[in-house]
Amino acid sequence: MQDRLTTLFKAVADPTRREIFHALVIASSALSITQISNQFEMTRQGVTKHIKTLEDAGLVHLDTKGRERFCNANAKPLKELSKWMTFYEQFWDNSLDNLDHFLNTSKDA
Amino acid sequence: MQDRLTTLFKAVADPTRREIFHALVIASSALSITQISNQFEMTRQGVTKHIKTLEDAGLVHLDTKGRERFCNANAKPLKELSKWMTFYEQFWDNSLDNLDHFLNTSKDA
DNA sequence: TACTTTAGCAACCATAAAGTTGCATATTAA
DNA sequence: TTAATATGCAACTTTATGGTTGCTAAAGTA
Structure with missing residues (x-):
């Protein structure tokens, strides 16, 4: 469903x-x-x-x-929601530079 | 609304x-x-x-x-959701003893 | 046994939500 | 200026959702 x-x-x-x-x-x-x-x-x-x-x-x-x-x-179960949000935490305080941060933190992962 | x-x-x-x-x-x-x-x-x-x-x-x-x-x-804005969840974090791992923990951490606040 | 309380189930209603089609309008390209 | 592109707005359809009323059944109580 x-x-x-x-x-x-x-x-x-x-x-x-x-x-x-x-x-x-x-x-x-x-x-x-x-x-x-x-x-x-x-x-x-x-x-x-x-x-x-x-x-x-x-x-x-x-x-x-x-x-x-x-x-x-x-x-x-709220943990699961929290976990979902975790990914977006890195964008909380630099909403204009989403790309850079994302690339810097995940490109070599 | x-x-x-x-x-x-x-x-x-x-x-x-x-x-x-x-x-x-x-x-x-x-x-x-x-x-x-x-x-x-x-x-x-x-x-x-x-x-x-x-x-x-x-x-x-x-x-x-x-x-x-x-x-x-x-x-x-996801911060706000995260903040809402903060209160419930204390109950994540002791779902059976909700009361005790709640009383211990908030009674003197 | 008769009465009361707790609750489930089904039907119903009103509104909101997800998504569509059709059309009008503004901006850009030829 | 004509054509194409990007979008908004309105109306409509379908399905969910939040809530109700009414009835039935099971479990306690007198």
Whole structure:
């Protein structure tokens, strides 16, 4: 369907999803779908969809206990985004001389 | 309309846009819209739209010369994404102990 | 057993997004 | 001045996306 990087970037491109993810990261314990829903002005089903997207991206892990599903954040996949950006870091501060730097640092690699 | 982080993440969440951006970053000189279009199996208008999105995110700078518009990549805005991720780095390798680390590093801030 | 809570699933809606075609316009070349 | 090139703009199509409502089922509780 779509590559991992795209899945990850899209998951995080939605502001609501970033909020949910953040809430889970700083939560003192795993939160159920309903608990998360209560923190947002949105239906439970809406939250469920976002959780699914985050889960697909590997940013959330679900743990079913009885009738509840507890969500845990997993920040690890963000490493992949960070890694993608690494290449462009060399161009951050010399946007006008992209070529030179690129050639100098990669031609003999 | 939407916050900067969202604009940025969305710009970069599209694989075609990442390709265009990459092509511009490693290009030896600014490329015109037509020149970029020739590198992609897409109409010129399609590319124009992507360029517009990248421009809105600040990742591309346009420079009109005569009837042509030359595009330059600007990687600087990626810093903002990187900055966003910084907070979550502390959770990369201890996804199960999010709370503890968070409390230890931010409670007295 | 009856009631309540947690959640999934499906259908639906509105809007955004990716990409297209067609046409008008400005600039450059012949 | 005529032709060719580079582009923008607008309209349109298709498919995703964010969100909703309504219903069903499973798991606890009284």
